[in-house]
Amino acid sequence: MTRMSAEERRESVIRAAITEFARSGYHGTSTEAIARRVGVSQPYLFRLFPNKQAMFLAAAERSLADTTRVVEEAAAGLEGEAAMYAMATAYQRLIAEDADKLLMQLQMNVAVAAAEAVGDHAFGDSVRAAWVGLWDVAHLALGADVAETTSFMAHGMLINTLVSLGFPAAHRVWSGFEVPVSSAPS
Template sequence: MARMSAEERRESVIQAATTEFARGGYHGTSTEAIARRVGVSQPYLFRLFPGKKAIFLATAERCVEDTIRMFAEAAQGREGEEARHAMGAAYIEAISEQPERLMMQMQMYLAVAAAEAEGDHEFGEAVRAGWMRLWDTIHLPLGADAHDTTTFLAQGMLINCLVAMGFPAGHRAWAGLGPSESSD
């Protein structure tokens, strides 16, 4: 079996860190748990990334970039309402089928809030930069209308809460949001 390159190992760390950070958050996740999940030693982990913060930031960046790519692919060749429906459906499917993706997003927001409260603005700057790339990706297919973009993102945050709390598709809490018409 061929040895993994450092870049392949970095990728496996990001994948493992996504699972670990999604479950435990930044403060509740140890680099030991990430290294164990990847199958490497902690010292090797720190040859790939300078520290836990760097692992978290790389994982957060991946989470945002995956979401941006998903929205861009869903909106491709569409605009306005058609783009909104396609992006919304793609998002609901993604976070329903990959709940750790949703949990990682939520952990990103919590980590930013905690870091900002402690005076560390690096998390916030990185996550806000990703959020603005996400905004731009959504904004153009929606006709570059700030209100429509804000509404779409606000509904996305509501969807995050509904999925995280386990509301099934068809429940009245989903009314007007997409997975199916309300039946509960």
């Protein structure tokens, strides 16, 4: 059996943290659960990350980076409506294939909002920066048109809401989408 390097172990912790935080949220997830999922001790986790917040932020940044990569790859070589369609389809597929992707996005929003509510404005800085990176990728693919980018991102947030609430694909709330809604539960 080959031993993992510290970087490989760190990657496995980030993947496990995404799963645990997605399912239980920031406050509902223990570092013990993350350690158990990875198969390491809690003290080992804290050699890789200084604290739970750092684990959450690494998971959030990775989740947004993965989403950004999917959107960017979908739009490669395309412009305007073709890019929008490709990005929307890729995003829908992403959240349809891995419920933790959607759940992690929702948990990020909750965790940052909760921190902001108690005056911790720094907690969300890296999450906001990663989200701006996603915005920028979509913005450039859509011809740097602010209205198009806003509409595209707003549709993505609406898709998140409808999928998380479990609206079936045939429900009338999906009728305004021009892109087929493959991610809606049947």
